[in-house]
Amino acid sequence: SQALRGTYVNHVLQLSDTRLSISTQTSGLFIYDVETNTIERITAQDGLESNSCLRTFQDYTGNLWVGMQSGIAIVYINSPMRYINQEIGLNGSGYEAFESENGTYYSTSNGIYFLPQNREQCIFLRGTEGPAYGIQEIGGNIYACHHTGLFQLLSDQARRIATTDGLWDVKQLNSNPEYAIGGTYSGLYLFRIDDNQYLQPIQQIEGFNETSRFFEEDNHGSIWVSQYYRGLYRLILSEDFKSVIPEKITTDDGTPIDQQIILSSIDNELYIATSEGVFQYDQTKNTIVEDDIFSKLIGRQSVYLFEQDKQKNVHLITENQVGFFKKISSRNYVFVPSSLYQLRYYLNNDLLNISSNTERGVLFSSNEGFIHYNPNLENQLSSERPIAISRISSVTQDSILYLLNPFEKKPDHDLNLVIGPYDKTIQIDVESYQYNNVTNPKFRYFLKGLDDDYGEWTSASMKEYTNLKEGKYEFNAQARNHLGEIFSTQILHIQVDPPIHLSTAFKLLYILLGCLLLLLLFRGQKRKYSKETLKIEEAKEHQLAEEQQKLVELQQQKEKEMLALTEEKMKSELRHVNNLLAASTMNLVVKNEFIENIKEELKEVNKKDKNVQTSQALKKIVKEIDTSLRLQEDWEQFEYHFDQVHGDFLSRLRDQFHDLSPNEQKLSALLRLNLNTKEISNLMSISVRGVEVARYRLRQKLELEKGQNLSKFILEY
Template sequence: MSQIKLKTRYLLCWLSVVLLFLGTCPIAVLMAQNQDNFKGLPFITNYGPERYKAGIQNWDIIQDGRGALFVANNLGLLEFDGENWNRYGLNNTKVRSVLLGSDGNIYVGSQADFGFLSSDAKGKLIYTSLADSLPAATRGFDETWKIFEIEGDIYFCTFERIYVYDGRETGAFEAENRLEISFKVDNLLYSYVVDQGLTLFNDGKFELVQNGDFFKDKRISSIMKYDNQQLMITTFEHGAFLYNGTVKPFQFKGDFWRNEFLINHATRLRNGNIAIGTQNAGLFIISKEGNRLLHLSKEEGLQDLTINYIYEDNYDGLWLAKNNGLSRVDLNSPFTFIDDRMGISGAGYTALKSEELVYLGTNNGLFVWENDQIEPIKGIDGQVYNIQRIKGRILVGHNNGTYYLDGKTAVKIHDENGAWLFRSIPGESNLLIQGTYTGLNLFEWSGSDLLFKQKIEGFGESSRVMEFDGEYLWVAHGYKGIFKLKFSPDYTQVTESKLYNNQDGLPTNVLNNVFKISNQLLFTANAGFYDYSVDQDRFVPNDEYNELIDPGAMLVDMEADEVGNVYFIEQNMLGLIKPQPNHQQIVHTAPFNKIRRLWNDDLANIMVLDNQHILIGGKQGFIHYSPQLDIPQEVETQILFSEISSQGVQDSILFLGNKFSSTKSAPNFETVLDYAQNSISFEYAAPHFESEEEVTYQFKLENYDVDWSPWSLENRKEYTNLREGEYSFQVRARDIFERETEPATFTFEIKPPIYRSFFAYVFYTLGGGFLLFLGFRWLDKRHQQAQSKLKEEQDRVLEIKDNEIETITQRTEEEIIQLKNEKLQNEIEHKNQELTSSAMHLIQKNQLLNTIKSTLKNLSKDERTKQINTQLGKLIKSIDKDLDGGGEWSQFSENFDQVHGNFITRLKEKYPDLTPQEIKFSAYIRMNLNTKEIANLLGISVRGVEIGRYRVRKKLKLERKDNLSDFLLRF
């Protein structure tokens, strides 16, 4: 049952809101119409020639699909992307007209020329003249004042003829008389023909429209739709007319229009109002009915009164092409200025709306705004702090005292300096408490007069911010904290006073405030919102508001309107808290960013005059806020690349921004850069002209940056010495209303340096393989050399070992040989001894035998028996046979050869003439036997030995000087 009641209550609330809205809509509209005179002057941004760096005169304006602006200027065609101005010279002629064609080309008309600008692959605008290809008969003309497109054909309108370009060729059409300016309405082309009037250009002919001759002595400056049946035609010198076949004057309501005003151009705005640019009176904005809504001249902020053309951009801003410069007027902004241009001076501090009057208090005095006029109230110069309406009286708190207003006259009611404000005492309708520099004053009503009663005793602190909560008065002090005061029954003195500071729940002792919102107290400090807890007798955070606004916010003023919107000012932020049907609240701050640098930061104050008129104290006067005009714009801002270039061995332009694509004005081509061009810079812009120079940007280079950069006002980014690879640069913008654009993207690739290219890696691979091969070969060779060296070393060691072994072996062998030799020598010596012994034995034997023989011979001489002589003879023959010793010599020679190296054999071979006796003789000499011994061995005499020696020498062919014994010993 409770849920049903709750739903029913919600439904009733919704019905009430709807009925209230439906019932008050006409009233609200009427109030808005009646109170438009309370609006100030719009934001105006002036662009002088020194800013856009071109000629002073401007004639025509267009906006392309990216949002960039193009302006026909005396020194060429200007381009403005919100950040940068560019100028295109176009044959050094004065450009008078410009048109964005449906084909994407920008058509321009100038002195004695017309043509078009088209973008190349890199977005660079290239100019092509169409007039240069005209035949000589139609080439001559002075100015191309207007360009129109009708069903794909481009019409270049000059004062001599109209040229029609169909994309391939250009035709020329002349009127009977000289032409003036031409106009397009509903795809119909109208031209003013001198001495004829208004004509319709149709099928190459100029046909006078019905009653068109009415204008033959009235030069037409513009033609536009007025409604579905009528055209509005303005003239340079004769005002404006309505035309539907018949002509009737357009009536300007009121006395603002003068006949001497010359109309150069007029256009119908999107909201139905009409903008009129004059030659000598600036800009007028009028309603369809002819009521003046706005007049801007030099006094209101324009640099020049002569307006040649008016253009409404995508964001409903009004661009004025002037005789000297350009201006942009924010017509549909919810903010306007009330400042010295309207007759007010000083910084704004307080304001109050009372019936048809608005009172404005500044540091220079009090001003009254009535019937679109602001004038000062005399007698109340200087700092005004507060204006309040209590019991029908307008009370003014002033540095010099307290005043009330009698009409437009100020009357001082108390002299004490530093009167801040009044607060009504709950339950005491006749008493008021006033806060001052030095405490509190008590005032009392006497009829309609307010009288000072006395200074309230017991409290002497400055009381600029204070609110009642039942019987208690809360006073916020600038640097001590918040006081809670209780008064005596007659309010003449403070009976209780308690100071709450950082010991009682407040974050600090300074910059604390107290406000009454929806009949409830709300305390603020430099760390958010607080409530006073009666049970704890201290301050506690207010979660509801702290969730809405940053807890670190430091609010300086808050005020609610009748429908529950709460406007607030924080040190760095201004906004409103809006109640929602679901009993929730939202914070709306983004639109107020436009004025965040303009409000008065001394004693910041926001004043709700009524639900549709909010004033913010400004550094110069006041800023007016119209909630009904605070409508989110439907047009999305685009971000565009103004220029992309690469730097390296040489600078190169990659993109110049004038190429439209589906990628949010980004280049729709891929770019491949050499490694020598690996530094790249980006310039970008977001043509949100209302933000002026407060557009911020954020970028990221994929494959390089980890995350998006912080938001910055800088509209240029450069990367240097990028490595090879694929990159994607993304950038997005955020306007002053905190709306972000979709990112614009530019993709590019940096080729590796030649030493890191594919072919280089192939080369490196092959080269590396070859080097590895050579390396392995070298290592193998080195290994082989090492092995060889090792083998050689081993061989050397082995050789040394072998040598050592061989030496040892040789030594051993030598020792063995020596031993053998010694053995042989011993054997030889032994054999020599044996030979010698044998020789000696033979000698002795032979001596014995010879002796016996000799004895036997002597016996035989004796006379013996014949038989004995015969036996003796046989014995002597046996002795001779034994002395001959043939068998013994053979054995002796064999042993002798063994001992003396085959001496006998060699001697026989070399000297074959030697007789065996001589050979024996030589052997015996070699044995170093003396002559006698040899004689005994050979059985010859000593003389025989000498003769033998001689014969041997002769056969051996020895000379006299040669010694036979030495020769035979050496042989």
């Protein structure tokens, strides 16, 4: 071979298939396929320690071990993945690949490349500088979508067909094969297929201007467009295909079709991949329903790629899964985890895409070129349990409780372990038997009876538990390999015995002692209850007697209050009657004084009148007045009643102030009755000024100080 010319060969190994492994002194390792007459070179640039390869060995899994002067390496020659990038002159992030009779086309972020048959380096197609996207064959011609429009690919040349506002992809209509539609940055573009089967641009389709990277045609001829951040649309084409009527798809049941939408056609049915799983468009019911084929495995997680290849495999990339659904029969798929899982972070996540227009596999868009993936080469693990519990030890007692010896057959049944109360800390080691990949698996652990669920994934292949309480537990460990597959160990049943003072015999003794103690407590409580009952009864009797005494005292108090009220009422009525009597008597006194004055005036008239008859008549009137008038007795009667009402007021006043005149005593009595000056003036038949003079004289005789109120003194006396 031209590739080996001038190279010193150290070793040649016939592999288990039609290939040869050729170790060279300075040029690395060559893998030559006798059947296809192709050769693959692996050097230090691909990961070898050096290009000096001495010898190779193939293990039973098909992997190739390489001995070099500076160490050893393992080469996964049966890996279903291969990088396609700068080694063949391909630059930029990949998007789409298309294999034709003359070679393979690659669209990248830098432009379009062409790799001719039997050539090792790509040719860049001039005029295609800039991001390139989908590549399709329509009418026997190959077309490439580009940032600037549409190109027709002719081996090592690209001819511009149309200039558009970016073009993601172009697809021939199933309902009208003479037309094709392209998805642009701002809607859809209409193409017509002429008689020579060439695409002819017509115009931008009116009525819809959202970016249309993902679009599909349903069985009714409607166009469905999923806009990653704005949701799902259904477009009804006009009869001339030049305009559409858009309908934004919404649901009432909470189906998440508002953002992160990817539209796919699987077995001629529309599927919608979302941030919460996969849904399907039911064309008979014209509604979005949850998928019943793939959702059982996918569940409610974000889906980033969901597309079917030519072999009818449905490729899937989700938040936690990478693989494909292998079609067995109609609506019958089996999920196969993919080795691509370990390279998922190298994919072109901004424009994630899969190309199925190539032989022997599919191409995934990568940050640098492409990753070629052949599902038929996916090497699955054997059905033998790939993870097992290898050792259980007591850290506290420094002893081994369980050990799986090397080369010993792994048990296929559950394990049982009984540990004592003094094994405060135990360590459980697990071992993963996965020889087909050097990538360390991840582990997680769950101890039922202590944990609520599995813990986080970790690279530690052991788990330590401290201070387990007595009881029964179930331990299970899981391992996740590079395919994303999860395997579980056999269940380990752990029984932690209690300390001797908590053993069954001691518990029975505790129960007997407890019963005895309860009996003693019961008797003591019974005696205490009897004493307390007696005390309570005595206290109740004492309380009853006190309450009865209080009732008697309360009754007596009420009677006293009623008596006092009655007495007060009688006194009030008596004072009222006496006041009326005093007032009446006073009025009588005043009238008598008035009559006395009339009598004196009659006497004066009699003295002046010389008429004997008149004189006799006047004397007779005066005599009758004297007979009926007893002024002094009326005053004494008033004074008596007044003192009865006012507590001997006049008597006490005369005893203290001896020189009070009768008029001053009367004035004092009227002031005691709280009469005003005008009322006193009328009763005493003197002027208001006379009353004031009389009050002044009374103040002097009562020896009141300046500023001291006379009425207040009389009322309070």
